[in-house]
Amino acid sequence: MEIIKSYFSKKQESSSLALFRLGFGFLMTYSIIRFWFKGWIKTMYIDPSFHFTFYGFEWVKPIEEYTYILFLICGISAFFVGIGYKYYLSIITFFLSFTYIELMDKTTYLNHYYFVSILSFLMIFLPANSSYSMDSYLSKKSFKYTPRWCVDSIKLLLFIVYFYAGLAKINKDWLLEAQPLKIWLTTGSYDLPLIGSNIMQQEWFHYFMSWGGMFYDLLIPFILLYHRTRIFGFILVVFFHIFTVILFPIGMFPYIMIISSLIFFTSKTHKKILDFILKPFSKTLGSLKQINTVNIRREKIALTVVTIFFIIQFIFPFRYAFYPGELFWNEQGYRFSWRVMLMEKRGYTTFKIVDIEKGNSFYVMNDEFLTEFQERQMSFQPDFILEYAHHLGDHYKELGYNNIEVYADSYVALNGRMSKRFVDPKVDLLKEKRGFNNKKWILPLNEEINKL
Numbered sequence: 001m002e003i004i005k006s007y008f009s010k011k012q013e014s015s016s017l018a019l020f021r022l023g024f025g026f027l028m029t030y031s032i033i034r035f036w037f038k039g040w041i042k043t044m045y046i047d048p049s050f051h052f053t054f055y056g057f058e059w060v061k062p063i064e065e066y067t068y069i070l071f072l073i074c075g076i077s078a079f080f081v082g083i084g085y086k087y088y089l090s091i092i093t094f095f096l097s098f099t100y101i102e103l104m105d106k107t108t109y110l111n112h113y114y115f116v117s118i119l120s121f122l123m124i125f126l127p128a129n130s131s132y133s134m135d136s137y138l139s140k141k142s143f144k145y146t147p148r149w150c151v152d153s154i155k156l157l158l159f160i161v162y163f164y165a166g167l168a169k170i171n172k173d174w175l176l177e178a179q180p181l182k183i184w185l186t187t188g189s190y191d192l193p194l195i196g197s198n199i200m201q202q203e204w205f206h207y208f209m210s211w212g213g214m215f216y217d218l219l220i221p222f223i224l225l226y227h228r229t230r231i232f233g234f235i236l237v238v239f240f241h242i243f244t245v246i247l248f249p250i251g252m253f254p255y256i257m258i259i260s261s262l263i264f265f266t267s268k269t270h271k272k273i274l275d276f277i278l279k280p281f282s283k284t285l286g287s288l289k290q291i292n293t294v295n296i297r298r299e300k301i302a303l304t305v306v307t308i309f310f311i312i313q314f315i316f317p318f319r320y321a322f323y324p325g326e327l328f329w330n331e332q333g334y335r336f337s338w339r340v341m342l343m344e345k346r347g348y349t350t351f352k353i354v355d356i357e358k359g360n361s362f363y364v365m366n367d368e369f370l371t372e373f374q375e376r377q378m379s380f381q382p383d384f385i386l387e388y389a390h391h392l393g394d395h396y397k398e399l400g401y402n403n404i405e406v407y408a409d410s411y412v413a414l415n416g417r418m419s420k421r422f423v424d425p426k427v428d429l430l431k432e433k434r435g436f437n438n439k440k441w442i443l444p445l446n447e448e449i450n451k452l
Contacts, residue, residue: 008303014142015271017130020151021084049369051106055435070097078090107374110253125296127294143293147299155263164337168339168450169213224264233264234264238258330442347410349409351406351409356403380410
């Protein structure tokens with residue numbers, strides 16, 4: 001208890017949280033602007049007539065043209081987080097609006113969306129506006145120190161993301177078959193100068209990237225934590241993620257991880273960066289009243305919430321262990337577990353509607369209900385297939401088909417394997433309930449891939 005009390009009494013210069021807030025806020029602002037100008041709000045949320053939902057959040061839906069207002073609120077709140085204006089109201093608004101956007105359609109799920117959502121939740125309990133912020137300017141005071149646990153909590157979350165991503169790569173396909181990197185590198189990198197048509201087509205390079213990626217994820221948190229290897233570690237972070245950007249179109253995730261990794265440097269380094277960036281405002285910042293340490297309101301409650309938050313983050317990725325079968329095949333417990341780019345999965349799924357009363361049947365044209373992107377994602381993900389089957393059932397019941405059954409004919413190829421039947425074609429999916437129960441109607445892969 002004395003050790004714990006001693007740790008929670010330690011302080012750290014507020015410049016660390018200030019720089020992190022600045023980087024996070026402006027990066028998220030750019031991300032929202034980028035999403036808007038690429039036209040994705042319309043194509044992802046407004047155009048589709050049907051949206052795949054997360055179980056328990058079926059009520060979260062796009063709000064037609066007002067979805068633009070939701071993105072506007074999210075973007076403005078991210079900007080206010082960056083400048084530290086009305087910080088707590090802004091970060092809460094950003095968390096709620098961004099998470100709502102993430103939940104509107106499961107088709108758009110990405111690991112870095114989830115990371116941004118939980119990171120913004122964590123930031124609600126951190127006094128990131130203590131200095132170098134509009135709040136400081138308006139209140140005419142700046143706090144020199146913040147509790148050390150606030151900075152360490154961000155480091156711990158990054159540690160979980162990296163280390164768990166490394167653990168997930170310890171599997172048969174990634175290490176022994178260099179899959180799915182072998183597929184991606186041989187088919188999508190020919191146009192890269194010098195190395196695209198030569199080195200990246202070599203099998204040794206595929207294994208080098210696979211094993212290198214595993215060791216990178218497992219070791220980079222420790223390299224960044226140790227002061228003597230920190231600069232080398234950050235260079236690795238920049239190189240790794242920029243190289244990833246060149247090879248794979250995975251959006252903002254690499255940039256988020258690069259900026260976030262700065263948190264591992266010392267407060268002095270953070271202060272130097274801030275003083276350089278905010279040099280035009282140096283006189284204003286210097287005129288603020290300096291107060292020693294910020295007092296976090298209801299700190300015990302904040303610590304309790306943050307502790308529960310991290311317990312969940314440590315345990316939740318392992319929930320797949322409660323399900324039988326191969327994780328990469330049935331995907332039960334796959335999401336929200338930092339399994340980044342581990343699968344190349346392609347599927348082809350058609351649906352048959354059987355009219356019991358009339359004794360006939362017909363097949364569904366998926367493109368009448370789904371966009372091309374939605375159909376592609378649905379074709380190999382079990383919970384998508386089940387939700388879509390129920391949607392079809394509801395649709396045709398509204399058209400007067402009172403007693404129907406819905407069957408799926410589905411074939412899926414995983415990480416270079418031959419296509420294999422995925423769903424039991426004899427199971428009426430309308431009788432299967434959505435939820436967290438084991439989906440027995442998924443046919444087994446009969447092969448073990450995942451080890452951890």
